[in-house]
Amino acid sequence: MRAGSTLYLDGVSVVFDGFRALNNLSLVVEPGELRAVIGPNGAGKTTMMDVITGKTRPTAGDVRFGDRDLTRLDEAAIATLGIGRKFQKPTVFDALTVFENLELALKAPRGPVACLRWALSGEARRRIEAVLDETGLAPRAQDRAAILSHGQRQWLEIGMLLMQDPELLLVDEPVAGMTDQETEHTAALLRRIAGGRSVVVVEHDLEFVRALGRRVTVLHEGGVLSEGSIDHVQNDPRVVEVYLGR
């Protein structure tokens, strides 16, 4: 029944000292889907990401990725399964160029000696160039990350996640602090990279979610309040009451 679904959360609850951060949350993300998750502060968005990436263990419920049970795996194992997470604050390596940042993220042997003997193969170069094109950073490939704009740093970080070839990408508030133009570019970027992989975006900015133009899940008090197109959820009276009405 859930065959084919990439990410599958069913009846997930997380209780911290009596506080229900997640309350019977269910969510299915299909392969190649781009899903936006919105909700007021404390709705459980970050806790949901934490549960998926293994940072937090659910008190009850099922979390599956393909046919793997994520509740039994630790963070590193989940990351190697192909779930990449982009945190709010971009952390790229300032002293290195954009190209070198991506090169470090590329799947390759990670030991010191392997790194010492590493030579950039044509295949690796093509992979890096593909991500440079995908993120629109190709003109800046040889610039140090320190001189990138805020938006470009975010895209570089997304690019570094792409280098690890994830099946599912979790993106936490990508457009916070971005200019309108950068926000648009980010929406286009996320639309572009979804399809090859599933993407879940947590965001406050409704304009951005509208620009994504895909299915939206509204969280409230740890559960799903509403789900559907942006127009559908914006007209849902319950959503208007708890979220948009404020």
Added chain:
Amino acid sequence: MSATVASPAPARAGTAAARNVLRWVLLGAVLLLALLPVLNRLPADSALHVSDFVVSVTGKWITYAILALAIDLAWGYAGILSLGHGAFFALGGYAIGMHLMRLIGPRGVYGHSTLPDFMVFLGYRELPWYWLGFEHFPFALLMALAVPGLLAAMVGFLAFRSRITGVYFSIITQAMTYALMLAFFRNDMGFGGNNGFTDFKELLGIPLNTPNARAALFYASLAALLGAYWICARVVGSKLGRVLVAVRDAESRVRFLGYDTTRVKLFVFVLSAVLAGLAGALYVPQVGIINPGEFSPGNSIEAVVWVAVGGRGTLVGALLGAFSVNALKTWLTSVAPDLWLFALGGLFVAVTLFLPRGLVGVLRRPGT
């Protein structure tokens, strides 16, 4: 934003040009250095004659430059600030010193066939087990590299595994060299106590304190410096070098990318300690003495100041710092010996405040 899009290309070309110039200057400096022992052989009244003092002092600086490279590799690139590299240097020196002591043989004051003078004096009956093998030069040289490497591996493993970084790591390494100094001061350690080793006779069949020995040690040091530079350049220019820089700037992020940063740091720290040991092994036959004073915490800090002054994070900077600060020290300690420590401290403060990228930063300013 659009302004930054246009400017980087020429800026990078500028640094590349500056780097090329520096490389040629460096090559010229090496050739000039290589000439010193030759000029030393000219008759003393020749205008180009170079004194024995200049040759031996420069030979000593070359070993300091190797130590500076070692510190820069760990600190400038990987962000591991060791304030105990003098210990690795001293251990390398002691290993070669043990070989030199064994070579004295019956020519010591007491004329004992195997035991060095200090052991006879202290009533040793036979050579302690850890002195065995040091009569062979290759073994002693191996130990000069392996002992610092093993010590670094132990200290590094325990510290990096527990994620001890920054100033805490610096304090641990400082304590390490201090503890070793106290240990080596003890007579019953079997390393000559506070007198250490001296009165060496020869090395590899060449009598020390002769022009031939000076030239040979000078060239050996220069070759070791070039080798060390090549190794460091190789590491820094590889992907490992970029991982090191990434570890220096955001270690947890590197870990998050799937790199075992403990292993990466251990690798570079051990390599750095081995290079420091090599430097010490070349230093001792040139100065003719090694004693526990070489372990003193001040020595390690002074070596860190060389790198800071030259410019950490660039290999050229480490070389520049080692030569310039030591030139200053040699000059100042002959004109106004009491001022040296103030000058050293002042230099460190001034560089930290005004030249965060060291002398190299000043030289490269037009390009960056």
